[in-house]
Amino acid sequence: DAGITQSPRHKVTETGTPVTLRCHQTENHRYMYWYRQDPGHGLRLIHYSYGVKDTDKGEVSDGYSVSRSKTEDFLLTLESATSSQTSVYFCAIGPSPYEQYFGPGTRLTVT
Amino acid sequence: KNEVEQSPQNLTAQEGEFITINCSYSVGISALHWLQQHPGGGIVSLFMLSSGKKKHGRLIATINIQEKHSSLHITASHPRDSAVYICAISLAEYGNKLVFGAGTILRVKS
Secondary structure, X not given: OOOEEEEOOEEEEOOOOOEEEEEEEOOOOOEEEEXXXXXXXXXXXXXXEEEOOEEEEOOOOOOEEEEEEEOOEEEEEEOOXXXXXXXXXXXXXXXXXXXXXXXXXXXXXXX | OOOEEEEOOEEEEEOOOOEEEEEEEOOOOOEEEEEEEOOOOOEEXXXXXXXXXXXXXXXXXXXXXXXXXXXXXXXXXXXXXXXXXXXXXXXXXXXXXXXXXXOEEEEEEO
């Protein structure tokens, strides 16, 4: 299994509060991704990174920002959480754009 | 638009049965992935294919590039195979990022 962890694994927060999710890898992979998974929508790409300080938006990036200051960590921030951001968030890593390994997921509930 | 279509959406099988899950796509791809997700669990990458066939234990994945179609087969199915199986494609014009199908929910009864 790829060395990838996510923290926290579960979080409940209130509407309007900022939230940061962390993805940490020990594989030294160049590519890192944040997805959200919702019933009826499958997995959707939020943001991705192709190197330190190199990030780009995915298909559902509104309301989210990311940062990657070192190879091993990719942070996803919800600036002001909304109920529509209640979801399961998955991080993925990969040595190339078309090879990805997924983390265990973070279940976020915004009340 | 849905570039990746999976069938069936739901599948119930008896233990021991041979199972096939299908994935069709409408565009040229650089690779196709099969993923497995157990209830409440993480996502595991089963196969990455760009041509032909791959086998791992009781799982077999095939792809026909000309027909834009892939199948995932499970031989001698077991209740522990119960999971959601997700097909995803890498599109070169999308920076090889993955586009996911909706998933097939498989339940294997003992």
